[in-house]
Amino acid sequence: MWESVKEFASEFFVTGDPLIYGADVSIVLSIIAIVSVLTYFKKWGWLWREWLTTVDHKKIGIMYILASVLMLFRGGVDALLMRAQLAMPDMQFLSGDHYNQIFTTHGVIMILFMAMPLMFGLFNVIVPLQLGARDVAFPFLNALSFWLFFSGAMLFNLSFVIGGSPDAGWLAYPPYSELAFNPGPGQDFYIWGIQISGIGSLMTGINFIVTILKVRAPGMTLMKMPMFSWSVLSSCIAIVFAFPILTVTLALLFIDRYLGGHFFTLDGGGNPMMYINLIWMWGHPEVYIIVLPAFGIFSEIVATFSRKKLFGYKSMVFAMIIISVLSFLVWAHHFFTMGSGADVNAFFAVTTMLIAIPTGVKVFNWLFTMFRGKITFETPMLWTVGIIPNFVIGGMTGVLLSVAPADFQYHNSYFLVAHFHQVIIAGVVFGFFAGLYYWWPKIFGFKLNERIGRWAFWLWNIGFYLCFMPQYALGLMGMTRRLYSYGWDKGWFEMNLVSTIGAVIMGVAFLVQIWDIAHSLKNMKRDTTGDPWNARTLEWSIPSPAPFYNFAVMPQVTSQDDWHERKLRIEQGLEKPAKVELEPIHMPKNSGIPIVMSMFWFFVGFGLIFDWLWMAVPGFIGVLACMVVHSFNYDTDYYVTVEEIKRTEAEAGRVIT
Amino acid sequence: MKTSKTVRCMSFLFMFILLFLTTGCADNYIVLDPKGPIGEQQKDLVILSTLLTLIVIVPVLILTFVIVWRYRDREGRKAKYTPNWEHSTKLEIIWWGIPIIIITLIGIVTVQYTYSLEPSKPLESEKKPITIQVTNLDWKWLFQYPEQGIATVNYVQFPEDTPVRFEVTSDAPMNSFWIPQLGGQIYAMSGMSMTLYLQADEQGEYMGSGANFTGKEFARMFFTANATSQEDFDQWVNQVKNTSPGLTLDGYKELTKQGTSDVRYFSAFPEGLYEMTVTKYAASHNHGLSTRVQPPARVKE
Numbered sequence: 001m002w003e004s005v006k007e008f009a010s011e012f013f014v015t016g017d018p019l020i021y022g023a024d025v026s027i028v029l030s031i032i033a034i035v036s037v038l039t040y041f042k043k044w045g046w047l048w049r050e051w052l053t054t055v056d057h058k059k060i061g062i063m064y065i066l067a068s069v070l071m072l073f074r075g076g077v078d079a080l081l082m083r084a085q086l087a088m089p090d091m092q093f094l095s096g097d098h099y100n101q102i103f104t105t106h107g108v109i110m111i112l113f114m115a116m117p118l119m120f121g122l123f124n125v126i127v128p129l130q131l132g133a134r135d136v137a138f139p140f141l142n143a144l145s146f147w148l149f150f151s152g153a154m155l156f157n158l159s160f161v162i163g164g165s166p167d168a169g170w171l172a173y174p175p176y177s178e179l180a181f182n183p184g185p186g187q188d189f190y191i192w193g194i195q196i197s198g199i200g201s202l203m204t205g206i207n208f209i210v211t212i213l214k215v216r217a218p219g220m221t222l223m224k225m226p227m228f229s230w231s232v233l234s235s236c237i238a239i240v241f242a243f244p245i246l247t248v249t250l251a252l253l254f255i256d257r258y259l260g261g262h263f264f265t266l267d268g269g270g271n272p273m274m275y276i277n278l279i280w281m282w283g284h285p286e287v288y289i290i291v292l293p294a295f296g297i298f299s300e301i302v303a304t305f306s307r308k309k310l311f312g313y314k315s316m317v318f319a320m321i322i323i324s325v326l327s328f329l330v331w332a333h334h335f336f337t338m339g340s341g342a343d344v345n346a347f348f349a350v351t352t353m354l355i356a357i358p359t360g361v362k363v364f365n366w367l368f369t370m371f372r373g374k375i376t377f378e379t380p381m382l383w384t385v386g387i388i389p390n391f392v393i394g395g396m397t398g399v400l401l402s403v404a405p406a407d408f409q410y411h412n413s414y415f416l417v418a419h420f421h422q423v424i425i426a427g428v429v430f431g432f433f434a435g436l437y438y439w440w441p442k443i444f445g446f447k448l449n450e451r452i453g454r455w456a457f458w459l460w461n462i463g464f465y466l467c468f469m470p471q472y473a474l475g476l477m478g479m480t481r482r483l484y485s486y487g488w489d490k491g492w493f494e495m496n497l498v499s500t501i502g503a504v505i506m507g508v509a510f511l512v513q514i515w516d517i518a519h520s521l522k523n524m525k526r527d528t529t530g531d532p533w534n535a536r537t538l539e540w541s542i543p544s545p546a547p548f549y550n551f552a553v554m555p556q557v558t559s560q561d562d563w564h565e566r567k568l569r570i571e572q573g574l575e576k577p578a579k580v581e582l583e584p585i586h587m588p589k590n591s592g593i594p595i596v597m598s599m600f601w602f603f604v605g606f607g608l609i610f611d612w613l614w615m616a617v618p619g620f621i622g623v624l625a626c627m628v629v630h631s632f633n634y635d636t637d638y639y640v641t642v643e644e645i646k647r648t649e650a651e652a653g654r655v656i657t
Numbered sequence: 658m659k660t661s662k663t664v665r666c667m668s669f670l671f672m673f674i675l676l677f678l679t680t681g682c683a684d685n686y687i688v689l690d691p692k693g694p695i696g697e698q699q700k701d702l703v704i705l706s707t708l709l710t711l712i713v714i715v716p717v718l719i720l721t722f723v724i725v726w727r728y729r730d731r732e733g734r735k736a737k738y739t740p741n742w743e744h745s746t747k748l749e750i751i752w753w754g755i756p757i758i759i760i761t762l763i764g765i766v767t768v769q770y771t772y773s774l775e776p777s778k779p780l781e782s783e784k785k786p787i788t789i790q791v792t793n794l795d796w797k798w799l800f801q802y803p804e805q806g807i808a809t810v811n812y813v814q815f816p817e818d819t820p821v822r823f824e825v826t827s828d829a830p831m832n833s834f835w836i837p838q839l840g841g842q843i844y845a846m847s848g849m850s851m852t853l854y855l856q857a858d859e860q861g862e863y864m865g866s867g868a869n870f871t872g873k874e875f876a877r878m879f880f881t882a883n884a885t886s887q888e889d890f891d892q893w894v895n896q897v898k899n900t901s902p903g904l905t906l907d908g909y910k911e912l913t914k915q916g917t918s919d920v921r922y923f924s925a926f927p928e929g930l931y932e933m934t935v936t937k938y939a940a941s942h943n944h945g946l947s948t949r950v951q952p953p954a955r956v957k958e
Contacts, residue, residue: 176830364752408841
């Protein structure tokens with residue numbers, strides 16, 4: 001008995017690596033710490049009522065952001081481990097297997113469990129506030145999206161200590177990801193972690209499209225909508241078309257692995273090239289999905305801190321929609337070297353280059369928003385200004401890569417690695433940072449410390465250039481990606497060392513940001529105005545943080561930048577603060593079903609990974625049961641009384657007569 | 658505050674220039690130091706496309722700096738402030754126009770080169786091309802010379818100034834066959850025979866590698882591509898023929914097992930081995946490699 005338990009445990013848990021034992025211990029310790037703190041302060045009920053069952057878009061957004069910061073930490077540690085291994089030739093720090101797992105989890109976590117939730121967090125907190133809405137269109141679905149993402153992410157991260165991590169790269173190309181070459185559970189963790197969170201992403205896409213199209217404040221026509229909401233719309237349209245492809249592709253891969261199918265295997269008529277096409281049909285739109293909202297964020301920030309209207313609003317909208325459509329027509333540029341022939345390569349090279357046009361237009365429009373403005377450099381603006389040269393260089397190398405015959409020399413080299421990190425870190429991540437600094441006071445009710453924020457900005461940027469500029473050079477020196485080791489004879493040592501130094505600086509920059517948050521929390525100065533940046537859009541017209549019903553009275557929108565215009569009118573005495581008639585507000589009720597259902601999904605995933613049907617089948621029944629229970633639950637909403645609205649507004653410092 | 662920011666900005670730029678001056682050993686940039694016609698054209702294209710994009714990028718970077726500097730908010734500023742200026746058809750036509758023109762130019766060049774540099778297109782030469790069949794294995798490269806009847810592992814030699822017709826396949830996960838100084842890469846895939854023409858104009862040893870991840874010891878898949886004179890090449894072939902053992906079918910199966918390998922030479926290889934590898938999974942259920950030797954199947958180009 002004891003022997004079989006021991007045998008099971010040695011296969012079930014990942015063993016033999018001090019790094020992982022360290023992780024085991026720290027995971028157990030942090031769980032004990034969290035549980036005991038919650039128990040000691042009797043906070044379990046509070047946690048359940050206020051957070052775990054909430055359908056409030058702002059709280060869901062905060063949970064997304066928290067989760068993504070945690071994942072940024074995990075993915076960042078992965079990155080530092082890789083850079084440590086590559087700092088010198090013939091380094092013995094990580095073995096080949098371990099390195100392969102780390103670059104795989106780094107990629108998956110950074111894109112799917114860091115960039116996506118950070119973006120969804122900002123969608124959630126900001127979009128309804130910008131639109132003058134009380135919540136998203138489907139609050140219950142929204143909570144379910146979050147918890148599905150969360151259980152998918154946890155499932156994926158579990159592979160670090162249980163079963164073993166996937167090691168086939170962030171897109172898991174077959175045949176290497178097939179059973180024949182990759183028999184362990186790692187690849188199944190990959191499939192189910194992404195599948196479960198992917199359903200959540202798809203639902204978020206649908207939710208925000210409906211929200212933007214259907215629940216805008218009266219008077220806000222689409223062409224008066226703030227640019228961030230436009231960017232969310234264009235990104236969500238891409239989500240809705242792209243994510244089903246991912247789900248189907250991974251389902252087929254799962255059928256291959258679990259049921260002995262032959263979609264992508266070498267034998268039995270399978271075709272790995274089909275997978276590569278399918279995964280990039282999702283994968284390429286995916287990168288535009290995450291970068292479009294960043295464009296929206298820049299547009300908001302540039303206008304606010306230049307004290308000027310956004311230049312070329314219509315152009316901007318048009319450009320984003322073009323980008324979101326074109327993003328579906330370029331996927332084959334990821335494998336020009338697969339031998340598709342000159343016709344195919346020429347077509348995809350040209351479509352890829354076309355994307356540079358609307359993207360370039362956006363940059364010009366930001367520049368001319370600043371032109372004849374009054375620019376101040378608070379942290380959100382600092383990030384935005386820093387991003388422009390960064391993104392322009394990243395875009396330029398993107399065009400270089402799209403030159404198909406030249407790509408035969410860049411493909412899978414560090415030139416490519418440098419390019420996509422430049423657009424994703426300097427475009428997406430820095431963009432979301434800018435958004436976080438900008439909306440932080442709206443989300444939490446206080447500003448982050450400017451001085452420490454500046455330090456973080458400079459460290460991130462210096463670290464970034466030091467880390468990735470040498471990688472362009474390494475690409476031209478013929479260094480290919482995913483090498484866990486290289487010899488002294490290659491001449492790659494100096495650039496790799498510089499790159500590692502840059503990575504460490506970025507690591508320090510992350511810590512500085514955490515310190516920034518801690519410091520600002522400790523010396524908190526409450527924002528009582530609700531509009532600390534003197535900004536332009538509706539979210540700044542309500543107190544910070546926003547009351548749970550967002551708007552005590554529905555705003556009437558008459559123009560673009562409605563809040564800015566209203567402030568001007570009040571200043572000029574053209575409009576008096578209106579006397580308001582409060583009415584009871586219709587709100588959704590909290591529900592425990594999303595978190596419970598996602599836990600059941602977790603069991604389904606975990607059961608299928610280890611082929612434990614005794615766990616997967618009940619898990620699936622649980623999922624169905626949750627759906628049934630929710631379908632017959634008619635007690636899903638309530639009205640907030642006028643007294644409670646008055647009380648809440650008064651607490652936020654706004655007297656309503 | 659303002660000055661300290663400028664100082665930081667400048668020191669940062671300076672650091673960069675320094676960095677590239679000190680560590681940029683020019684002969685390390687092998688992609689920019691090609692030794693064959695394909696690599697040469699690809700280098701030209703790299704440089705041409707870089708210059709074309711710089712036509713837009715440099716002015717944008719300068720413009721960014723100038724605008725940010727000139728329109729920053731400060732006491733006694735003379736620059737104009739127009740808070741409601743938000744549209745100018747003329748300007749917008751300009752910056753939809755400029756990228757369209759540049760992209761059209763790059764597009765035309767790209768399409769032309771895409772056809773002229775199509776990897777399976779034979780190179781123009783007075784000399785007859787030499788064929789080398791390349792098989793990607795876990796984690797080594799097998800080279801077969803059907804005309805010479807020899808085979809090698811992790812080392813490939815060919816005469817200079819002669820087009821080399823590489824036929825590339827895989828008996829392992831997908832890889833990519835790349836000799837940067839001769840020209841771009843091509844995927845090595847099971848069940849496919851890809852054709853890549855390359856040529857070395859100069860004698861020399863060039864680094865070759867696998868560019869697509871294939872598992873644990875993927876990082877050990879470097880090989881040497883050695884371009885020599887025709888005489889040296891013939892001599893080398895003879896030497897391999899006379900001194901090295903032959904590769905048997907069992908020996909090949911041994912090679913396909915996962916593991917790294919040193920350079921190896923074989924004086925012979927089973928007839929039709931490459932074709933069998935390519936058709937291993939073909940629909941005709943040719944289990945040549947798993948059961949017995951069958952007549953070589955025709956390889957589609």
